[in-house]
Every structure is written in structure tokens, then in C-alpha cells.
Amino acid sequence: MSAARSTDRLRAVLEPLPALAVAVSGGVDSLTLLAFAAHHRGPQRAVRAFHAASAAVPPEATERTRALAASLGVELVLLDVGELSDARYASNPLDRCYTCKSRLYDGIAAAPHARGAVVVSGTNVEDLGDFRPGLRAAEERAVRHPYVEAGLGKAEVRALARALGLGALAELAAQPCLASRVETGIAIDAALLRAVDDVERRARHLLGQTAAVRCRVRAGRAELEVDQDALSTADLPALRAAMAGAALEIADVVPYRKGSAFLRVL
DSSP, rough: OHHHHHHEEEEEEHOOOSSSEOOOSSSSHHHHHHHHHHHHHOSSOOOEEEEEETTTTTTTHHHHHHHHHHHHOOOEEEEOOOOGGGHHHHTOOOHHHHHHHHHHHHHHHHSSSGGOOEEOOOOOOGGGOOTHHHHHHHHTTOOBBBHHHHHOOOHHHHHHHHHHTTGGGGGGGOOOGGGGGGGTTSSSOOHHHHHHHHHHHHHHHHHHHTTOOOEEEEEEEEEEEEOOHHHHHHHHHHHHHHHTSSSSOOOOOEETTTTTTSOOOO
């Protein structure tokens, strides 16, 4: 689908809505949605960004969100939804994402800045095929998914990002929350999440921001997963050397497997 057609479809979804409260994770999907809304709705139609400032969110994602909101002249509201203080979340059950998204969307809804606004997310059509308990939290709270309603997938989102002049953001590798790296049933705390982020930042420093890297924390060991393209050209001795001073000891560097930290049966 061309960027022009994607633009028309997305505009048709967003245009009838009143003020927008955009849930922004700091990845390409949510940042592109924020930029699109800011560009195509005009200053008279309120658009605000809401971002969870949390140990589960990579600091780089928060900084990207700050920078983009500032460049767009969009008000950014940072929320502390306190998910790590919730035992249901910290115990890392299979549906951990449901608890997290419930707290996020409830936090947005309770914010004075969101009064009268429709909450929208950067979920795209390809996300619907993944295991995403957070989508149930969104459905229960009438959160809208404009990309889904417009029939847009990841490729169309990246094309929109390029058309909007978002530069390197358009090629940014997916970076879900840091808690998704920890195997189901292993308890999560802020120190562990900071350690995961330390490993991944070291890896991206060598491999580049377009490489998919995941520090997987499993029972008794941690592994670094790297997407096959980056792994095939990586200087593995240098990568392993970079891991030597990381906050987690990495047992091995292995090919990336989407969702490999989820255990469906406990």
C-alpha cells in the first residue's frame, strides 16, 4: 500500500475523533502515530502524548518520546503507573502485559489532560497475530487502534514514518518493554530490568540501532539473542568482549526468536 493511500486511510479514522490521548511507548509505531496525528489534525484539534516512565521502559525510548513531542510542539505527560509495586505484575505471570496495560490505560484515563479525549495506541494489524494480553486491557477500556482500523501493518507504518520525515526512527528495530525479556514465572524487579537494558545497550552500540537484540533471562542463565542478519555479520569476539562488563553474565549469543521468553504452560 502506498504512503498516500495509508495516509488517507489513517486520516479517515482519526478525523472524526475529538481530542486524542496517544499512548506512546517510544517505538516506531507509537511515535509515528503521534507525529501523524500532530501533522494532520492541526493545532485546533488537541493531541497529547502519554508515556509510562518506568524501569520496564528503556531510557532511550523515553528520550526519543521527549524529543519527538518537543519537536512537534505536543504536550507530553509522563506517567508513573507503578506496575512494579503490583504483585500480579512483579511475579511475571503469562498475562503480565494485561496488568501493565490496564494500569497504563487507567492512568491515562485518570489524567486531567486526557479529559474528553479518545485514547489511541500504536497497535498495528500484525500485532493481532501475536500473544498480546494487553489487547484485552485495551478492549475493556475502549482504547482505539487507528492502524488496525485503517488496515495498516508494520511496513505501512515504516513508510508513513519516512513520509513524515522521521529519519532513522523509521528503521528503528522493535523494542518491546524490558520485562518481556524475562522468562515467564521469574520475578521482575527494577534492578533486573536495568541489567537487561545494560546488556542490550552494549549490543546495540556494536550492532547498530536497526538490529533486533534481546537479553533473555531464563532460569539459571541469561542469553543474548541477535537477529540473523546482524548475527551473520557481527564481530562475535568483540560482541562477547562487550558483554564481559555487563550487569548480567551472558552465557551465549544465539539467534533471535520472537517471544522466546514466554512459557505457555507453567
